[in-house]
Amino acid sequence: MPYQILADAVLALHVAIVVFVVAGLVLILVGNRLDWHWVNRRGFRYLHLLAIGVVVLQAWLGVLCPLTTLEMWLRAEAGEAGYTGSFVQYWLQRLLYYEAPPWVFIVAYSLFGLAVLFAWWKFPPGKGPGHQ
Secondary structure: OHHHHHHHHHHHHHHHHHHHHHHHHHHHHHHHHOOOHHHHOHHHHHHHHHHHHHHHHHHHHOOOOHHHHHHHHHHHHOOOOOOOOOHHHHHHHHHHOOOOOHHHHHHHHHHHHHHHHHHHHHOOOOOOOOOO
16 A cells, blocks of 8 residues: 555656646746746746756657656556556546657657747846846
8 A cells, every 4th residue: 555655646746747847837938927036036947947858858868757667666566557546646647648659759848848948048047027
């Protein structure tokens, strides 16, 4: 039972990181238009850039995300076959995992990474609304 709980926790963390990456870019773009100074704080922006940078690098290298690997190992240790588990696990996996050829993910992650770089150019960290 502890392995299943840990696997669900890793899955929830994975979803939270995905939400941070996607919502972070939206917040940066919208926040600069609405004069929200916190969206340009260096810590937030560096963490956001690092998160998408890791995703893009993994895609280009063909490396499976370590969180996915850890979750699958925990599920195997829990004696689970595949992805039949708790309610939380069921819905979070539907949100996070989907099937497509590898090139689709490489293109999608790369384009998203370019959008993040565009936001860095257009709205540099530490500049803009609320900063001297």
